[in-house]
Amino acid sequence: MNDGNKIKLKILANTIKEKRLLKGLTQEQLAYLSDLDRTYIGMLERCERNPSYLTLVKICKGLDIKLVELFNENQ
Structure with a gap:
């Protein structure tokens, strides 16, 4: 890469982590809501x-946001 x-x-x-923290979720909670493993979120x-x-x-889905919200227009 x-x-x-x-x-x-x-x-x-960083965006995923920021959105997770803004929602007050742990990695484990986000993993559960996203149907993913907690270690994968980490x-x-x-x-x-x-x-x-x-x-x-x-x-x-787990963060209850739209996909576009993960991407910054400045990228």
């Missing part, structure tokens, strides 16, 4: 995984 893609993944990871937030589209859809 090139540096530009690593930066984009870090921005996405790996996403640490940029250890590159989530698929369907995983992002699940996370948005």
Whole structure:
């Protein structure tokens, strides 16, 4: 993965974490609401995984947000 893609993944990871914290959710709670494993949420937030589209859809469902809200127009 090139540096530009690593930066984009870090921005996405930070956005997921920020949205989760704004909702007052733990990683475990978000995982439950998203039908994902808690360890996977942690790996996403640490940029250890590159989530698929369907995983992002699940996370948005868990956060009760629209998919577009995960992406910053400045990316």
